[in-house]
Amino acid sequence: MRDRPSTFRPPRHRLVKSLIIVALAMSGCASQPQNQQSGAGVEENFHDPLEDLNRKIFDFNQVVDRTVLVPAAKAYRAGLPEPVRDSIHDFLNNLQAPLIFANDTLQGRFDHAKDTMVRFVLNSTVGMAGLVDVAGRWGIPYHENDLGITFGVWGIPEGPYLVIPVLGPSDPRDAIGLGIQAFGDPWNRITSGEPFTLYWVPYARGAVSGIDQRERYLDTLADIERTSLDYYATIRSLYRQRRAALVRGEHGNLPPNPGFSQNAPAAPTAKAGPSRPVVSAAAPAIEVSGQ
């Protein structure tokens, strides 16, 4: 794995050249040029030009978290038994169904759109207005989706990292998506529209889902904060990776930057990954034979 095809000086004889290409392809080194391109640069360039400001807002959010959100989430956990909390969670999830369905459709993920539709119908009826996730028990689990993900699927870049006061990690793409969604959410429209004037409903819903989410992540976030050297940087990385995974979709359950063969130690990878790495060997082959 030590010699890299791009820095390798091609010998004069054609036969030797071809043999080297074959050897490179077979030893699995062929996956290297690909990784050199997409390797280190991506994550080490944090895409965070507003870091100073972001860190200040992050610190502010931490104060809000410690003084308001965490106590509220703990009280919520202590005050309500788990089945009740699960019901509230399922109810809130069910309210999201129309928006999730719209985004599934906008992204052309029609399997997901169908799942969302079936879930909404089942849970709203048999599941008593969404209080019981019947569909989930029958093997159609919930999946999240939003307009930020849709923009991502359409190829709109995420832009620089942003920390939004109270709401937390985001980026321009997700923030704009969030804003448009809040405006277009059917429940918000219904409750604040003509026959009703229940302007407080969207706020109450926002507050309850905030506490519900915070309760679910109480332990995990505490663990991350306790064990990480730089909580801000860890959260930034987790947020970015998670959003990217959602944009790639369920089958892209793997970061696009494999990295591991990039500067791998001497340990030989005898199992040359089939098809993809070998095909990518075409790049150095052209480079070598062109000289």
Next chain:
Amino acid sequence: MRRLVIVAGLMLVLAAAARPVGAAIEPGSMQFIESLGNQALQVVRSTMPPAQKLAFFHEVLRQDFDMPRIAQFVLGPYWRRASPAEREQFTGLLADHLVAFYRRQFTRYEGETFAVTGVRPVPGGALVTSRILRPGGAPITVGWRLGEQNGLDKITDVIVDGVSMALSERSALAQQLQANGGRVAGLIAEMRQRQAADLGPGLR
């Protein structure tokens, strides 16, 4: 130009020939992850004293994870600047850190079931996919990236719902290293401090 065509043709032949090699390892890789996951759940749910559980996780990391390779990836460009002693210290501290974090996460899995769902070849090895099904909530997808070390499958990364453990660590530490001028020794000191503080109030 003709040479180029010949080379391209050769590549295609190789691509076809390489396929069965990857496929042959697959059932073994799935079994490996399946038994590891179930064993871990068993240990977590058992009545073993916490110290013994901790020892189990350390042993798993030592035996089934390619720690030197993970450590090298996590340090990224700074690996080259580190002395052999620093590399070794860092690898040990990273393992401790991963045990501290993942053991806690694992301990919270109560009614969950674990199932391996598939395997596919990826550059440098294979990716075994699995699912953790929770009684109330969306299933968690966990990917296990495997590479070969001395003829054995070793885990090189764990990817939870699309979030790579190695990439997260790398990104967080890169920030730290940039701030301290790329001194690996400084990073090691900070990691020690953090872990000492963390181990304070018992093992939980």
